[in-house]
Amino acid sequence: MEEEQTVRELGHDEFDPNGTLALITVYFLILLVMWVFMYFVEFLGNELTVVG
Amino acid sequence: MGSALETGTPSFVDRFPQEASVVKAALTSSFIALFLGAVFGIIQGLHRTEVFRFLDSQFYYTVLTAHGVLMVVSFTIFFLVGIFTWAVVRSLDRPVEDIRYTWAWYGLMVVGTLMAVVAILGGFVPSTELSADVLYTFYAPLQAHPLFYGGLAIFIIGTWLAGADWFRSWYAWKQEHPDERIPLQTFMVLTTMLMWYIATIGIAIAVVGFLLPWSLGLIESVNPLLTRTLFWFWGHPVVYFWLMPAYLLWYTVLPSISGGRLFSDPLARVVFVLFLLLSTPVGIHHQYVDPGIAEGFKLIAMTNTMFLLLPSLLTAFTVVASMEHGARQRGGSGLFGWLRALPWRNPAFTGMALAGLMFAAGGFSGMINAGMNINYLVHNTLWVPGHFHLTVGTAVALTFMAATYWLWPQLTNKPLFSRPIALSQTVVWFVGMALMSNAMHVMGLFGVPRRTAEPQYEGFEFVASFGSITELRMQLALGATLLFISTVLFVVNIALSTGSPTQPGLGQPLPKPLSPAADSPEVLDNLKLWFGIAMVLVVLAYALPLTSIVGDSGIIDRGVSAAPVMIDLLTGLNPVAAVTDTGSRLGVAIWEGML
Amino acid sequence: MNIHSYEKIWLVVAILLIVGFISTVTYGATAVGIDMVDDEGGTVNASALDEDPRFSEPRVEQVGDNEYEAYVVAQQYIFKPDPITVPANSTVTFFVTSPDVIHGFEIVGTNANTMVIPGQVAKITVNFNEPGEYGVVCHEYCGSGHHTMEGSVVVQPEDEFSHGGDE
Numbered sequence: 001m002e003e004e005q006t007v008r009e010l011g012h013d014e015f016d017p018n019g020t021l022a023l024i025t026v027y028f029l030i031l032l033v034m035w036v037f038m039y040f041v042e043f044l045g046n047e048l049t050v051v052g
Numbered sequence: 053m054g055s056a057l058e059t060g061t062p063s064f065v066d067r068f069p070q071e072a073s074v075v076k077a078a079l080t081s082s083f084i085a086l087f088l089g090a091v092f093g094i095i096q097g098l099h100r101t102e103v104f105r106f107l108d109s110q111f112y113y114t115v116l117t118a119h120g121v122l123m124v125v126s127f128t129i130f131f132l133v134g135i136f137t138w139a140v141v142r143s144l145d146r147p148v149e150d151i152r153y154t155w156a157w158y159g160l161m162v163v164g165t166l167m168a169v170v171a172i173l174g175g176f177v178p179s180t181e182l183s184a185d186v187l188y189t190f191y192a193p194l195q196a197h198p199l200f201y202g203g204l205a206i207f208i209i210g211t212w213l214a215g216a217d218w219f220r221s222w223y224a225w226k227q228e229h230p231d232e233r234i235p236l237q238t239f240m241v242l243t244t245m246l247m248w249y250i251a252t253i254g255i256a257i258a259v260v261g262f263l264l265p266w267s268l269g270l271i272e273s274v275n276p277l278l279t280r281t282l283f284w285f286w287g288h289p290v291v292y293f294w295l296m297p298a299y300l301l302w303y304t305v306l307p308s309i310s311g312g313r314l315f316s317d318p319l320a321r322v323v324f325v326l327f328l329l330l331s332t333p334v335g336i337h338h339q340y341v342d343p344g345i346a347e348g349f350k351l352i353a354m355t356n357t358m359f360l361l362l363p364s365l366l367t368a369f370t371v372v373a374s375m376e377h378g379a380r381q382r383g384g385s386g387l388f389g390w391l392r393a394l395p396w397r398n399p400a401f402t403g404m405a406l407a408g409l410m411f412a413a414g415g416f417s418g419m420i421n422a423g424m425n426i427n428y429l430v431h432n433t434l435w436v437p438g439h440f441h442l443t444v445g446t447a448v449a450l451t452f453m454a455a456t457y458w459l460w461p462q463l464t465n466k467p468l469f470s471r472p473i474a475l476s477q478t479v480v481w482f483v484g485m486a487l488m489s490n491a492m493h494v495m496g497l498f499g500v501p502r503r504t505a506e507p508q509y510e511g512f513e514f515v516a517s518f519g520s521i522t523e524l525r526m527q528l529a530l531g532a533t534l535l536f537i538s539t540v541l542f543v544v545n546i547a548l549s550t551g552s553p554t555q556p557g558l559g560q561p562l563p564k565p566l567s568p569a570a571d572s573p574e575v576l577d578n579l580k581l582w583f584g585i586a587m588v589l590v591v592l593a594y595a596l597p598l599t600s601i602v603g604d605s606g607i608i609d610r611g612v613s614a615a616p617v618m619i620d621l622l623t624g625l626n627p628v629a630a631v632t633d634t635g636s637r638l639g640v641a642i643w644e645g646m647l
Numbered sequence: 648m649n650i651h652s653y654e655k656i657w658l659v660v661a662i663l664l665i666v667g668f669i670s671t672v673t674y675g676a677t678a679v680g681i682d683m684v685d686d687e688g689g690t691v692n693a694s695a696l697d698e699d700p701r702f703s704e705p706r707v708e709q710v711g712d713n714e715y716e717a718y719v720v721a722q723q724y725i726f727k728p729d730p731i732t733v734p735a736n737s738t739v740t741f742f743v744t745s746p747d748v749i750h751g752f753e754i755v756g757t758n759a760n761t762m763v764i765p766g767q768v769a770k771i772t773v774n775f776n777e778p779g780e781y782g783v784v785c786h787e788y789c790g791s792g793h794h795t796m797e798g799s800v801v802v803q804p805e806d807e808f809s810h811g812g813d814e
Contacts, residue, residue, distance in 0.1 A: 006311060007383035012566045015380070017315065017373035019390050021653045024369055027412060028660060031419070032667075038420055039671050042497060043429045044679065048757035050428060051680050052740065052772030110791035187788050193748045193765060194790070276749055277764050318648050340683060341761045343769035347685045354672060358665045365661040369654050424672050425681040428758040432751050432786035499755040501786035506794040512782025515756055571649040604690050609766045611692040615723075615748045615790065 061559035063462040064142060070151045071141045072463045074158060078134030079456065079463075081162060083543055085126035086449075090539035092119035097488070097532025100507060101525035112505035113185045113617075114175035120188030121172060124444055125207065126165050128294045131452045133158065133214050135297050136241045138459065139304075140218045143235035144225045154217055161210035167203025171196060175617070185617040187503065189283060192263060192276045195614045201264040208252055208259075215245035233569040234577050236317050237304050243324040244296040246583050247289055247331050250590055254285025254335070266614065275609040277344045278601050284338040285594060289331035294444050296327060298451040302371045302404060304562060309401045309458060310394055312378025314565035315370050318572030323370075325576060326363040329586045333593030334360055340427040344604065349597040350424060356593065357422040364415060371408060377566065399474035403454025406482040407447050414442030417493060432503070435496025438489045446485050453542050454478060460546060461558045469548035477541040480534050488531025491524045684761045688742060688768030696720065696746050707733055719743040721750040721763040723790050726783055726798030733775055733800065734808035740772040751786035754800055762787060778804045 065072035092115045098104040099112055107115070137154065141147060148154050174182025174197065184196035218241050222234070234242070262274045262282075307314045314320065336353035339345055376390055384393025395401045417439035420426055430436065457474050461467050468474060498514045498521070500507050507514075514521050575581065650658075675681045696702040701718040705727040708716050715737050720727045722745055733739050743752050743763050750763040754773075761769040783798035 005383070006381050008381060010312075010377060010381055015377055015566065017369075017376050017651070017653055019376045019379075019387055020369060020373040021656070022387050023372060024657055027368070028664065031416060031664065034416055035419065035668065035671070039423070039426055039675070043426045043758065044675070046429060046756075046758050048754055048759040048773040048775070049679070049681055050684070050759060050771045050773055052682050109794055113788060113791065113793070116788075185791070191749050191787075194788075275766065277767055280749070280764070316650070316654070319650065319654065339762075341769075342767075343684055343688050343762065343764055344686050344690070344767040347683045350683050350685070351676075355669055358669050361665055361668075362661055365664075366654075366658065369657045373651075373654070419668060423668065425675045425683065426672070428681075428760045431760050432753070432762075499753065499757075499784070501751070501753070501784050503788045504786070504794045509782060509784065509797045511797055511799050512755060512780070567649055567651075573648055600686070604686060605766050609693070611694045612765045613694065613747070617790065 061557055061561065063465055063559040064138065064459075065463050065465055066559070068141050068147055071137060071147055071154075074148075074151070074154050075134045075138045076463050078130050078137065078158060079460075081165070082127050082130035082134065082452075083456075083546060085122045085130060085165070087539060087543050089119050089122035089127055090536050092116075092122070094532055094536040097529055097536075100505060101529040102506075102508065103525070103529040109505035111176060113187065114172065114183070116503065117175070117185055117187050118169070118172050121168060123449075124188060124290075124294065125204070126169075128444065128448060128452075129207075129211060130161065130165075132293065132297045133161065133211065135300070135452075135455070135459075136214070136218060136244075138463075139237035139300060140221050140241050143237035144221055146221065146225060148217060149220045149224055153213075157210045157213035157217060159210075160213065161207050164203045164205070164207030164210060167199050167206065169203070171200035171203060183617055189287070190263070191283070192266070192274045192279045193612050193615045195263075195267055195616045198264055198267040201259050201267055205256070205259050205264065208256065211248065212252070215248060218242065218245065233572075233574070236314075236320060236565070236569065237300060239321055239577065240296065240300045240303070240324050242579060243328045243582070244293065244300075246579060246586070247296075247328045248293055250583075250586055251286050251289030251293070251332050253590075254282045254332075254594075255287075258282035258286075262608075271608060273608050273610050273612050273614070275601070275605050275607060276612055277342065277605060278598070278607065280342070281336070281339065281345070281598065281601060284335035285332065286335070287338055288335040291440075291444065292327050292331040294448045296324065298407070298448045299323070299367055301451055301455045302367070302408065303374075305455060305458060306371060306401070306404050307374035307378060307565075308560070308562050309398060309404075310375040310378030311382045312374055312376075312380075313563045315373040315377060316567040316571075317565040317569045318567060318576070319366060319370050320565075321569070321572055321576045323363040323366055325582050326360075328582050329589060330356060330360045330363075332586070333589045336593070336597065337422055337424070337427075340424055341431050344601060345597055346600065349593075352593060354422060354424040356589075358419075361415070361419060361422070364411075368408075368412065374566075375405070397471075397475065399468075399471060399478055400454045400458035402475060403450050403457065403478035403481075406478055407450035407454065410442050410450070410482065410485065411447035414439060414447060414489075418443065430496055432501060433496035434492045434500045434502050434507075437502050438492030438496055441485060441489045441492065445489075446481070450478060450481050450485075453481070456542075456546060458560065460549060462560060464550070465554040465556070465558055466549055466552040467555060467558065469545050469552060473541055473545050477538050477545065480541065481538040484531045484534025484538060486531070487527050488535065491527035491531065494519070495521065495524050495528070682772070684769050684771055686767075688744075688770030690766055691744050691768050693744070693746050693765035696744065701742055702744060707731060707739070713737045715739045717741045719752065721745045721752055721785060721796075722747050724785070724792040724796040726752070726785075726796070730780075730799040730801040731783070732808070733802055734805045735775060735778045735802050736805060737775050738772060739775060740770060743769045743771075748789045749787050750789050750796070751784070753784050753786050755782040755784050757781065760786075775802050778802050 171184040184200035186194045186196045303320045334357040379390035379393040382393045384390030745765045753760040781800040785796035
């Protein structure tokens with residue numbers, strides 16, 4: 001049922017997750033931008049903030 | 053390594069036929085709950101958006117209670133006990149200690165579920181006193197029939213006994229393997245159950261100590277803030293009870309179906325220990341805008357919650373790295389190009405990958421929910437269901453469905469009825485959820501409330517700063533429809549698989565991780581230590597808030613009267629009549645159209 | 648413990664992100680001065696609201712220069728007073744409670760949002776600027792008529808505002 005085709009085997013010392021690092025960096029940047037937008041624009045920019 | 057096409061690889065049902073029966077039973081219960089829950093879900097999605105209403109709006113809350121309980125109590129937890137039984141038996145490579153005990157706790161869970169579901173469905177029959185229109189959170193002073201609270205209590209006790217079953221297996225295995233590290237899957241099961249034992253303290257006290265006796269008339273009143281706080285003591289860690297089985301699948305199965313190996317066993321253990329420690333002392337983040345709870349307690353809950361992001365962020369790395377390993381072993385190359393080398397035609401893979409992707413988005417809306425003061429913007433708006441349909445609704449549910457495509461053949465020795473249908477099912481789910489959840493998040497930001505049958509008000513209009521409310525409602529309804537179709541595709545595919553002829557060689561062994569358990573300090577396996585620290589953290593987070601609530605407004609509040617939820621006989625249509633009435637009108641319209 | 652260097656980098660970045668989130672929230676709480684709803688409103692006898700000078704007559708009352716208090720009762724399925732009338736350019740502290748079940752009180756499209764729990768008084772202070780009208784919605788399920796529960800806040804130009812508002 002599977003189509004695993006192992007072309008080569010990668011052991012622990014032969015593998016550096018470069019792609020993962022790149023993807024997770026993109027994700028981090030998205031989180032940063034979205035957080036700043038949500039907090040400072042959507043939230044603080046909204047009316048009737050509770051101050052007491 | 054890990055190739056499943058070796059003829060004659062024994063499957064789980066070959067090696068452990070009795071255990072396979074229990075696992076199948078648990079999963080079957082889970083899918084029945086999923087299907088019923090989905091029927092109620094589509095009714096809601098069409099009703100609140102004004103697309104199609106055939107029930108009087110007061111019955112919406114009966115539908116909503118059923119949807120919530122069936123989805124996040126029955127569907128998720130029956131699946132958990134099935135997958136955990138499989139994982140423990142498989143990783144310890146031994147049958148359960150006493151199969152009758154196993155069937156007994158499963159039976160208790162079924163009894164408890166039936167009791168609660170009957171109580172809820174009683175809400176559709178106004179002539180009885182049986183009803184539980186209190187929603188999944190059952191906040192007092194709204195009061196359900198005692199059958200509801202009793203059913204939930206029995207269900208939870210069933211899960212406690214299940215945990216004991218797996219601990220027994222582990223103790224027995226330990227006698228024969230005294231110096232070995234706990235196999236990873238069993239480690240994950242045990243840490244999850246330790247978290248559950250701590251988490252259920254709150255709900256057990258709320259239900260057995262207060263709400264059940266109150267619904268039986270044995271105590272005259274309850275303190276609604278106290279019972280609500282005890283609910284959320286459990287209400288946050290329960291989401292990890294849903295997530296941790298999904299994480300177990302992502303860590304131990306997904307690497308293999310990606311064609312690779314788990315990037316790091318030690319980090320997986322660290323992540324599960326972190327969940328044991330931090331899942332419970334955060335519940336007050338569901339009560340950021342509650343009166344009666346001091347701001348300092350909310351601040352503590354906030355910082356604990358923010359740190360609770362860490363195990364999920366670590367999981368993102370480890371799981372993606374494991375997938376990348378698989379992709380590169382399959383010949384993938386390039387910084388991003390390896391993604392194409394992944395087995396996208398395998399529905400088990402695609403389902404889990406899409407679930408993980410959606411979880412990244414759901415994680416973000418969770419970060420917002422954690423942000424204490426920003427909660428003013430989103431509390432109890434439609435944003436909140438937007439968030440949890442991404443997390444439990446996709447990261448967990450879609451992973452469970454994808455895992456079923458992988459596991460079910462190993463429980464039955466029968467291949468899946470249709471791989472193409474399974475693959476499209478996962479994509480339809482993802483698209484449907486993207487549409488529905490996006491609409492929910494955006495409408496929430498415009499102030500549209502959750503848990504409301506008719507969010508269309510007379511005195512004011514919701515103002516959309518982009519797009520329009522009508523478009524967003526259509527989007528929500530469309531998304532909900534796609535999700536319902538996807539659910540049907542899943543359930544029918546599994547059901548039809550029972551008709552396939554049996555075939556050998558469906559076993560799927562799991563390869564060893566790249567970085568093994570031996571690479572991690574043994575203290576990680578010291579469950580007593582972590583359990584002890586977890587208890588201390590919970591006491592620190594909850595002792596003061598609970599004592600101050602009791603001090604301020606009492607262990608019960610005599611000023612608060614019970615509000616039993618009974619449909620008002622005079623103002624609502626009987627829903628059975630409504631359905632037959634609608635049906636006959638449709639029939640007449642079709643007939644006249646044909647003439 | 649053998650952790651890949653990339654994952655160590657991510658661990659540090661993740662912790663920095665978490666600290667960043669906590670700092671933002673703290674900034675909101677301190678520099679911007681946002682207070683959470685808490686126990687300052689005190690407790691009340693839910694079955695004796697008619698004996699409480701605030702809630703026996705839900706209303707808006709002036710307590711200082713441009714300072715007002717609004718005593719609001721949320722109950723199945725209305726808000727009292729309706730509308731809640733306040734003057735423009737005022738600071739209003741809402742005291743909200745319920746004689747029956749848990750409700751929500753949200754001024755739609757704004758950050759004024761609190762739970763209303765019988766036996767507890769929710770106290771929130773906000774600043775109103777220009778004249779206008781807002782809807783108020785109950786966003787916590789409170790029974791079969793929950794979806795009909797709405798109210799409003801009317802912000803009147805200062806010269807039009809009459810002391811005490813409507814009942």
